[in-house]
Amino acid sequence: MKHTNKAKQGAPALDTLAKRSNVPVELQQKANAFLNATQVDTKVLGGIVKLFAEEGYAHQVGLMHTIEVIFKNLLKRQSVYPADEELTKPGKKSKAKAKAKLKKTLDTDPNAKCFALYNKTWSWLLQRLAGTNKEDANVALKVAMQLIVTEAKHIKHNNGNWPKKHLSSILGALIESETSPALALPAFEKYARCLDVLQLSYELLPQLTPASFVETPQQALNYLGIVNTLDLGKTVLAEQQYHMAGSFDLADTQKLLNIVWQGIIDRCSGVDEQVHRQVLVVLLERILPHLENPILLTDFLMDSLHQFDGPIALLALQGIFSLMQKQNITYPDVYKKLYNMFYPRMFYNKYKARLFYLADIFLTSTHLPENLVAAFAKRMSRLALRSPTEDAIILIRFVCNLLLRHTGLKRLICATAAASAVEIADPFDDTELDPVKTGAINSSLWEMVLLQKHAVPEVANAARFVSKSLPLMEFDLGQLLEMKESDIFDDEVKKVSKQFMLAYERPKNFALPKNDVVTQYFDLI
Amino acid sequence: MGFKTKKSNADAVYSKKSVKSSNPFDSATAQNAKRVNPFDVHVNKEKFKILGRICKHDRGMPGVSRAKALQKRTQTLGKQYAVKDKSNKFVDHRIGKHLSGDQLTESVMNARFLSEKLSQIRASNKAEKFNLNDDELLTHRGQTLEEIEQYRDERSDDEDEENDRLDAEFTSAAHFGGDGDKPQDRQTAIEEMISEQKRRKNEIAKDKDEVYDLTEKLDANYKQLLGLVNTATEDEQREKPPPDAYDKLLKEMIFEPRGSVTDKLIKPEELAKQEAARLEKLENERLRRMKADGEEQETNVQVPHRSADDLDDGYFVAGEEDDDDTLAYDLEGNLGTHLSQKKQADENGADDTEDDDDDEGEEEEEEEESDSEVDNMSDLKVSESESEDEQAAAPQANKPKAKTPKAQPVASMDTSIPFTIKMPKTYEDFTQLLSKYTATQQATVVERIIKCNDPKLDGVNREHVVKLFAFLLQYIKDMFEDASEQDIVSHFQLVSLLMPHLYDLSHLNPERMSNTLLDVLKEKYGDYRKNQKVYPSLETLIYFKIVSNLYSTSDFHHPVATPTYIFMQHILSRARVRTRQDIAMGLFIVSIALEFGASSKRLLPGVFNFLQGVVHMAIPKKQGQDQLEIVPPFERDGPFSKLLAISASKTSKALPTQQMQAADLVTHTITEEFKVRALDTALRLIKHCMEQLVGEHVGAGCLATPFLALFERLSLEPYAEHVHQHYAEAKEALERLATQKMKPLAPPDRKPKALRLLEPRFEVVYDDKRRPKMSKQKEERAKLLHKIKREKKGAIREIRRDTAFVQDLKLKQQLESDKERHEKVKRIYQEASMQQGELNELARAKKRKKF
Secondary structure, three states, X not given: OOOOOHXXXXXHHHHHHHHHHOOOHHXXXXXXXXXXXXXXXXXXXXXXXXXXXXXXXXXXXXXHHHHHHHHHHHHHOOOOOOOOHHHHOOOOHXXXXXHHHHHHHHOOOHHHHHHHHHHHHHHHHHHHHOOOXXXXXXXXXXXXXXXXXXXXXXXXXXXXOOOHHHHHHHHHHHHOOOOXXXXXXXXXXXXHOOHHHHHHHHHHHHHHOOOOOOOOHHHHHHHHHHHHHOOOOHHHHHHOOOOOOOOOOHHXXXXXXXXXXXXXXXXXXXXXXXXXXXXXXXXXXXXXXXXXXXXXXXXXXXXXXXHXXXXXXXXXXXXXXXXXXXXXXXXXXXXXHHHHOOOHHHHHOOOHHHHHHHHHHHOOOOOOOHHHHHHHHHHHHHHHOOOOHHHHHHXXXXXXHHHHHOHHHHHHOOOOHHHHHOOEOOOOOOOOOOHHHOOHHHOOOHHHHHHOOEOOHHHHHHHHHHOOOOOOOXXXXXXXXXXXXXXXXHHHHHOOOOOOOEOOOOOOOOOOOOOOOHHHHEEOO | OHHHHHHHHHXXXXXXXXXXXXXXXXXXXXXXXXXXXXXXXXEOOOOOOOOOOOOOOOEEOHHHHHHHHHXXXXXXXXXXXXXXXXXXXXXXXXXXXXXXXXXXXXXXXXXXXXXXXXXXXXXXXXXXXXXXXXXXXXXXXXXXXXXXXXXXXXXXXXXXXXXXOOOHHHHHHHHOOOOOOOOOOHHHHHHHHHHHHHHHHHHHHHHHHHHHHHHHHHHHHHHHHHHHHHHHHHHHHHOOOOOOHHHHHHHHHHHOOOOOXXXXXXXXXXXXXXXXXXXXXXXXXXXXXXXXXXXXXXXXXXXXXXXXXXXXXXXXXXXXXXXXXXXXXXXXXXXXXXXXXXXXXXXXXXXXXXXXXXXXXXXXXXXXXXXXXXXXXXXXXXXXXXXXXXXXXXXXXXXXXXXXXXXXXXXXXXXXXXXXXXXXXXXXXXXXXXXXXXXXXXXXXHHHHHHHOOOOOOXXXXXXHHHHHHHHHHHHHHHHHOOOOOOHHHHHHHHHHHHHHHHHHHHHOHHHHHHHHHHHHHHHHHHXXXXXXXXXXXXXXXXXXXXXXXXXXXXXXXXOHHHHHXXXXXXXXXXXXXXXXXXXXXXXXXXXXXXXXXXXXXXXXXXXXXXXXXXXXXXXXXXXXXXXXXXXXXXXXXXXXXXXXXXXXXXXXXXXXXXXXXXXXXXXXXXXXXXXXXXXXXXXXXXXXXXXHOOOXXXXXXXXXHHHHHHHHOOOOOOOHHHHHHHXXXXXXXXXXXXXXXXXXXXXXOXXXXXXXXXXXXXXXXXXXXXXXXXXXXXXXXXXXXXXXXXXXXXXXXXXXHHHHHHXXXXXXXXXXXXXXXXXXXXXXXXXXXXXHHHHHHHHHHHHHHO
């Protein structure tokens, strides 16, 4: 931007802005007049800022945009910060002092007045940021970040550095937001992709950690939410985005991240389920790849695996999986837990696809004991008998894969001639919690034979592998995991078939001519 | 060497001998075969006889072949030479000008004739346009047909030719001198002979004329005689002797019917037989469809020993056949075989035929057979009555059923309905039309619309019936969409009346109708998908029932039934159960699913989950007790987990047995009666499932065990006696399945693999020709080159001969012209010398005068 005519600078910007965000006309005029005046009229500015406080003011978004333009201009004109350096020096100690001084100089220096108004504006913005209106929160965050940029550029004492104070206050506002997750969080995620913001945030976060996760779960969740947005992944690093020109040091940031995680884990004992789950999510998605010593997590993960059911256990399982991959830990109990995660209710959980995926990976190893895998195969085929259609297909394919991986399991479907001559009751114990003790290896997959009688032809065909030969290749479960029940219906309907076979016995009334079931149990007519 | 040749000679002799001895007529030539002049034959002497070499040129006929070649040349080259340097040409434009000899068939000649005629007509068309009498004269061998007619003699002329020859008497007399009595001179003898011959001819001609006249007369009189002849023969017939056995048999054989009547009036029993056969065929087809491809190959089936050499050609060893009934479920669900039943019937029939051998016996046998078929059907009927026996626990159901068929004929007699009803154009018209009538009349109206719009009557009706089907579906939807407790029963009655008509409609155009129904189902599924947790509206269930009634739901894969199955499974596994309506609808769907699988025995997991849920809801849950495992959509605890639980009271104990009511499908509040009713129905359905649906399946135990855990917690105290009974029955069935013992799975015995049969490898024939070994391509090429060389040689030779021939022709011409010239010169010389002679003579005379 050129600084030839400062006064007229703001007006066109405001015009374009007005079009975008419905800035009311009178406000626009007011702002234009204010900006076009050579002297800063603090009263007008005060009037505009005061609008924030009005409860019923409808155009909050427009107002914020206007404020943004005004203060950007003022910052460029160097008419916000008082000349006195001391007043504005950041620092906790001098804050009170500075405020006192500020009041004194209010009357004399218009800049000082402006500064007061500026601070006031900031506090309002932060309030909006943590508020319950999504649009407001987003716009407030945007305005705040823009102001930070302008301030860093044009205010001398910043020397082009980040005004950390403001960012810290933004983070603080996000943490203390009324809702969880904070509404502005998705907007913040955009900024979090900028490497400088990333580094600074990690730098600031340890100081902002809520004192106790147990007492203030709301804040804890928000805090974790912020950490979750700070992605140190490869794509982000590769993009090389910066909010402002700045430097980024990955090693430093990783160190900072470790400090943040330390802060989290210290407060993690005895937290409620939701927070615990969030911790695990953050851990798996953001923290784990960058931890210095991930082996320390083992206990934490195992505890969460054993103490909780459902999603938390699953997340822990995933964590353990990555530890197994990278750190070579072994923990045999995992399989027992995994085994017990397969129960009829699982089909109605959201994370069942993830469970299938993980189980598939866990059971990939060919070095697992056969009786363990047999128990899995047996349990899965049992479950297929009670599951919705799409899961039945997945389970059958899964069992098929297991049989392919572990050739010893063929005895489940190919008993020796001597064994197949004797009739036995199923030796598999359904209620046993330990998969090794279920006796599944002595059993046989009768469930598959039963599944061949499934009403849906896809399932029946899938189960046919028992009587035919096993396929040569393993099935790829990935595609199946995405399938929904309704997809099966759609696929079925799409099959173009002209063979509409009709019944050959004419019904004389509501009932079928023979084998009618409905009228046996219903007295309808 | 000498020894060798001797031996080979001996061999040759021996072989000649042996050939001769085998057939003495071998060397004999046929009488009519062309004999070859031995001087024409030229034999190429062969120095050595080489085995395996076929020699074509061992003998030839140079004269003949040369003559042939010459002839060919004169016809081709000679002709060309003749017309050489000549501009005029004779062009043959006739049809088939290239054909000759045998190729000129009748049709070609006819075509030639026709075209010739046409061209003639074209030429004379203008002149003879108005000439009506232009009948062309047809000729045969140059004579007009008319002329031939004129001279035609009725009398056949073959006789006189025969007698043209000299007879024996004459020849003996004339040729061999005769009896020498009258020594006559030759002259008189010949004259006598000629006169004698003439006289004889005359006599014969006269005789013939006489005979001809007489036959003419006879023919004229014959017609008058005819009347007399007829009467006489009749009399004679009467006097005929009584026919003997042979005659009888002959007559029988003559008059025996040779073909069967094509459209005989069919007897009712035959009709029944046909119907039974049709049903059996359809049933077999259905069974085939029911099985997935390759499903027969089940595990654990003991296959009899099969050899590797078994060709699988369906050949059975005699002993095996008896046991070879393929196991199949009959309609009732009993294990049995069609084969065995048939065989029984056959045996019955066989017994009967042994008993009586008369002609009537055949008829009886037929009847017997048809009886056995009827038996088959009655078997089915028995099964129905059996299933009714099962219903007997609830006798109320049968009464209203019995009423409806009675009401129907009355309605069809109703004269207030017009007999022909036009197909309404819009749905509004249709509803308006129906709204005028009562339920039974509505059914009649629909029936008449179908009758009037049968696609066989008019092509447009094809659209009409489809539309009618769609209207009916819409009508059903409108009926059930907001049915209330009061009118639900009447709605069901109406649907019940419409059902046969829906069936008829669907048979008129299965594809279109099914697509219509499928579209409706798709739409319903789309609606349901928007909110999976809520049961769909009642009409969806009615559509399910329609699918069940109209389609062959036992198919392994069916374009309508399979999506319906999936839909039902989806509802049962996802929709929350909270109200009386939900429970009733769930049970309704469960029973439809059982109906679908009644003969195919296919199972839907949702059915079992739902029944478990219903039982679970009937268990009163106390605080502190551990929760029972139950699958969503049912809840483990909370108010909805004990919807059907009741506390003991006198009223509940005194409740009579009851089926589910139509009203249950529309009301929300749960009454005590309903609780008992629902549990009771669930128990009976469990028994039904366990016994009829999965009873025969291997591994059904794992379906039964979850039920048993629930059954243990179900306290029966507050329930009436019939619930106790049903509980006990269901539990018994469950326990039986749970303790079922099974054989571990083993793949079926595969047919042993036969050893690979190898083609025998033959050595290449050894021909002792030492050629360089070449690749196949090269060899081929060499062969071709050789052929070309030979052909070239041949061609050169031919050309040489051609030139020789032409030279010959030229020479001949030259010689001829020379000869001609010589003669001319000679003549000229002659004339000249004569002239000279005369001149000389004149000159000499002059000289003489001088002297």
